[in-house]
Amino acid sequence: MNYESSPTAIAIFAFFVAVVLTLSFYLGRKAKSAKGYYAAHGQISWFVNGVAFAGDYLSAASFLGICGMMAFYGYDGFLYSIGYLAGWIVALFVIAEPIKRLGKFTFADALDSRFNSRGIKLAAALSTLVISAFYLIPQMVGAGALITPLLGLPHWAGVLLVGVTVTLIVVTAGMVSTTWVQFLKGSLLVIFCAVLVGLILHRGLVARPGVAAPTPTGFVLTNDYELTHRADVVKVDLPESWKGKPYVRYAYKDGPVVTFRIEEPPEGVKADGQEYVKSEPRLSEAQVLTILKDGKKLVNGKPKTPENDLRPVGTVSVLPATRTEVTGDTIMRDTHFRTGPLGPLAFLRAINDSMIVTWSKETIEEVDGAKSVVYYQVEKRGSDLLKPGASPTFAGVRSTSVLKKLDFLSLMLALFCGTASLPHILIRYYTVKDQAAARKSTMVGIAAIGFFYVLTMYLGLGAMTSGNLDPTNENMAAPLLAKSFSNTLFAVISAIAFTTVLGTVSGLIMAGSGAVAHDLMENFLKIKMDDRAKVLYGKIAAAALGAGAMVLGILFKDFNVSFLVGWALNIAASANLPAIIMLLFWKRTTAKGIAAAVFVGMASSLGWILLSQQAYRDVYHVDPKLSLIPFSQPALVTIPFGFLTLVVVSLLTQPKAAGTPAASAPK
Amino acid sequence: MAESKRGATPPADEDRVEEVARRQRAGLRLFVAYVVLYVGFMILAAFYPERMAEPTPFGGVNLAIAYGMGLILAALVLALVYMLACRPKRSPPT
Numbered sequence: 001m002n003y004e005s006s007p008t009a010i011a012i013f014a015f016f017v018a019v020v021l022t023l024s025f026y027l028g029r030k031a032k033s034a035k036g037y038y039a040a041h042g043q044i045s046w047f048v049n050g051v052a053f054a055g056d057y058l059s060a061a062s063f064l065g066i067c068g069m070m071a072f073y074g075y076d077g078f079l080y081s082i083g084y085l086a087g088w089i090v091a092l093f094v095i096a097e098p099i100k101r102l103g104k105f106t107f108a109d110a111l112d113s114r115f116n117s118r119g120i121k122l123a124a125a126l127s128t129l130v131i132s133a134f135y136l137i138p139q140m141v142g143a144g145a146l147i148t149p150l151l152g153l154p155h156w157a158g159v160l161l162v163g164v165t166v167t168l169i170v171v172t173a174g175m176v177s178t179t180w181v182q183f184l185k186g187s188l189l190v191i192f193c194a195v196l197v198g199l200i201l202h203r204g205l206v207a208r209p210g211v212a213a214p215t216p217t218g219f220v221l222t223n224d225y226e227l228t229h230r231a232d233v234v235k236v237d238l239p240e241s242w243k244g245k246p247y248v249r250y251a252y253k254d255g256p257v258v259t260f261r262i263e264e265p266p267e268g269v270k271a272d273g274q275e276y277v278k279s280e281p282r283l284s285e286a287q288v289l290t291i292l293k294d295g296k297k298l299v300n301g302k303p304k305t306p307e308n309d310l311r312p313v314g315t316v317s318v319l320p321a322t323r324t325e326v327t328g329d330t331i332m333r334d335t336h337f338r339t340g341p342l343g344p345l346a347f348l349r350a351i352n353d354s355m356i357v358t359w360s361k362e363t364i365e366e367v368d369g370a371k372s373v374v375y376y377q378v379e380k381r382g383s384d385l386l387k388p389g390a391s392p393t394f395a396g397v398r399s400t401s402v403l404k405k406l407d408f409l410s411l412m413l414a415l416f417c418g419t420a421s422l423p424h425i426l427i428r429y430y431t432v433k434d435q436a437a438a439r440k441s442t443m444v445g446i447a448a449i450g451f452f453y454v455l456t457m458y459l460g461l462g463a464m465t466s467g468n469l470d471p472t473n474e475n476m477a478a479p480l481l482a483k484s485f486s487n488t489l490f491a492v493i494s495a496i497a498f499t500t501v502l503g504t505v506s507g508l509i510m511a512g513s514g515a516v517a518h519d520l521m522e523n524f525l526k527i528k529m530d531d532r533a534k535v536l537y538g539k540i541a542a543a544a545l546g547a548g549a550m551v552l553g554i555l556f557k558d559f560n561v562s563f564l565v566g567w568a569l570n571i572a573a574s575a576n577l578p579a580i581i582m583l584l585f586w587k588r589t590t591a592k593g594i595a596a597a598v599f600v601g602m603a604s605s606l607g608w609i610l611l612s613q614q615a616y617r618d619v620y621h622v623d624p625k626l627s628l629i630p631f632s633q634p635a636l637v638t639i640p641f642g643f644l645t646l647v648v649v650s651l652l653t654q655p656k657a658a659g660t661p662a663a664s665a666p667k
Numbered sequence: 668m669a670e671s672k673r674g675a676t677p678p679a680d681e682d683r684v685e686e687v688a689r690r691q692r693a694g695l696r697l698f699v700a701y702v703v704l705y706v707g708f709m710i711l712a713a714f715y716p717e718r719m720a721e722p723t724p725f726g727g728v729n730l731a732i733a734y735g736m737g738l739i740l741a742a743l744v745l746a747l748v749y750m751l752a753c754r755p756k757r758s759p760p761t
Contacts, residue, residue: 075731079712082735086705089742093698093749097690345726352729387720387731388712397713405713412709439753443746450739457732 009491046437050444055186059504060142068474070460074385076394081453087419119595125519127575128423132512138564140553143501159553167546182503200462204339207319220285256300259286261376286376293369314469320353354382375471407631414635418569421576423511513541575602578642593650601642608634693752
């Protein structure tokens with residue numbers, strides 16, 4: 001799909017980045033002490049902190065990933081929204097205040113506050129690093145995928161841009177600047193998305209039924225009879241590697257070779273007892289992207305140029321009937337072409353009762369080593385798209401196999417438990433004055449995030465039906481939706497998405513640099529540091545992490561962003577949650593138990609993921625059937641395993657002498 | 668940390684052991700309530716996906732959407748209830 005690099009977009013970008021950096025330098029002059037650098041003097045107001053929570057959490061995965069998933073598959077993206085938000089309940093009701101009471105700067109401090117154990121310090125610092133790394137990769141990949149089409153730069157340039165900007169921010173001012181970046185981002189995101197949803201509802205739905213000739217907005221829907229009787233098309237033979245697949249190809253006299261997918265008409269009896277009328281197979285126009293061995297790309301057989309590129313997709317084909325007339329045996333339904341402005345509930349009802357053209361893809365290996373990806377139409381009922389299981393990720397819920405359902409349950413569990421266990425989220429508890437402020441700020445966070453997730457449902461469904469989706473890229477669905485309304489809005493939303501990544505990545509680098517400088521160097525390796533040295537080492541660590549993040553973002557550029565975030569949450573929940581819960585609520589927890597639980601939870605979830613079918617297929621490129629792991633999300637197994645480890649090890653390492661709790665601390 | 672005072676000033680009301688315990692009880696009760704709602708959603712979605720497509724009286728949207736939105740709303744409501752429950756009860760001056 002052709003993305004023009006818009007000067008407006010670039011100008012707005014530059015403006016945003018300049019504002020953020022200026023704020024960062026200005027506020028950085030105040031953050032000289034270690035406390036200031038790491039915990040923003042403990043003076044950030046609860047409202048600002050709450051919105052910053054939202055800004056922190058609504059990362060590229062939330063905004064771009066969820067909207068993209070909903071735009072292509074409907075309801076299932078919303079499952080991520082529900083899971084992510086529910087995680088905040090764990091954070092508020094179970095973790096928030098105890099952590100605040102215990103901790104100093106980092107998650108590791110909270111875990112270690114009772115024991116002063118090197119084992120715990122090491123385990124917690126490692127877990128922070130691993131989780132931050134896994135959460136960083138999808139952000140950097142998302143940044144690259146976002147910048148590329150908007151600014152016309154290659155993927156690595158986008159990653160570099162984000163990495164350098166964020167490192168600059170963090171190194172100059174630490175937590176203070178990241179709080180303000182995230183506050184800015186959080187408010188802008190919610191405000192502009194609300195505006196966009198208003199526009200979506202105002203526009204309503206527009207139907208673009210298939211037509212018997214290509215049009216700028218429609219894709220051809222026809223049958224064999226129509227095509228063979230046209231003068232300007234000639235049937236073309238299928239290549240060798242395509243034999244047996246449901247396609248036919250026609251060459252237009254003055255144009256490209258168009259591929260049609262054969263849809264067999266449904267047979268048998270419909271739900272209302274009527275039989276399907278016997279009819280001709282339907283031919284729906286597909287789009288073919290061919291990647292040659294030397295990397296060059298073809299679209300529909302001709303070289304990919306701005307004029308010859310994949311066309312945008314995503315439309316409603318049939319809107320609900322406004323009027324039904326029954327005369328004798330004939331039923332006349334008056335289906336209209338646009339609904340006009342709709343209220344929020346009416347919009348959802350309209351989608352439910354419509355037929356929507358979604359797009360799927362099939363990859364065909366050509367004989368000469370090239371790869372053809374065929375994007376084809378799949379007309380679906382809105383009601384089918386608005387219930388769980390329409391996407392490949394969650395398709396398991398619609399099967400009868402309990403094992404496939406376990407995958408879904410495990411992911412929902414990971415999302416629920418993972419939020420509170422993310423190290424870079426917990427840090428934000430320390431930037432307010434006291435516990436009451438912490439509670440209030442988490443509440444503000446939940447309100448902002450919850451409202452945003454309600455908006456994402458409309459953004460996703462709006463993108464699904466706006467006719468402006470890029471069939472190859474889920475992540476661009478939300479910005480492209482904005483583009484279908486106005487280029488300026490597109491530029492603004494893209495810039496906001498960019499600051500989205502800025503904010504999340506800076507939070508992650510903060511957590512990581514805290515783990516390295518404070519936990520590993522000062523506490524575990526016992527390197528003596530004065531205040532100035534702590535800040536210095538923190539900044540060096542931040543710079544190193546920034547560089548590492550850039551490298552990873554470039555290496556993993558073809559990865560599915562949501563998959564990686566799911567990884568991070570699984571690991572966070574398995575490593576951190578059992579430890580923090582038992583520390584807070586079980587008196588007989590010992591230091592060795594905590595350290596063991598963190599190590600084991602981290603290792604088992606990491607191992608499970610790296611040996612899963614998805615990893616085999618997407619990371620190592622080997623046959624996924626070789627994997628022994630039954631389902632891909634470890635949470636259902638590794639979280640209980642973490643708890644078990646903690647209990648067993650704690651019981652085995654109970655202090656021998658009564659009245660000396662220090663005896664349980666290992667050396 | 669701002670409130671870890673070891674000096675002469677007495678601990679703040681909110682740090683008193685009974686206050687902390689009271690808040691923790693409230694938090695856990697609300698948490699359990701939410702878990703019940705969430706697990707209910709998970710079970711419905713996993714084992715009764717067809718039910719999720721049925722319309723509800725909430726503006727005619729299906730159960731999946733209504734329940735999902737309901738969970739988001741419930742999060743806000745429970746958080747608000749928690750905030751109200753945690754307002755410190757001042758002990759009478761002696």
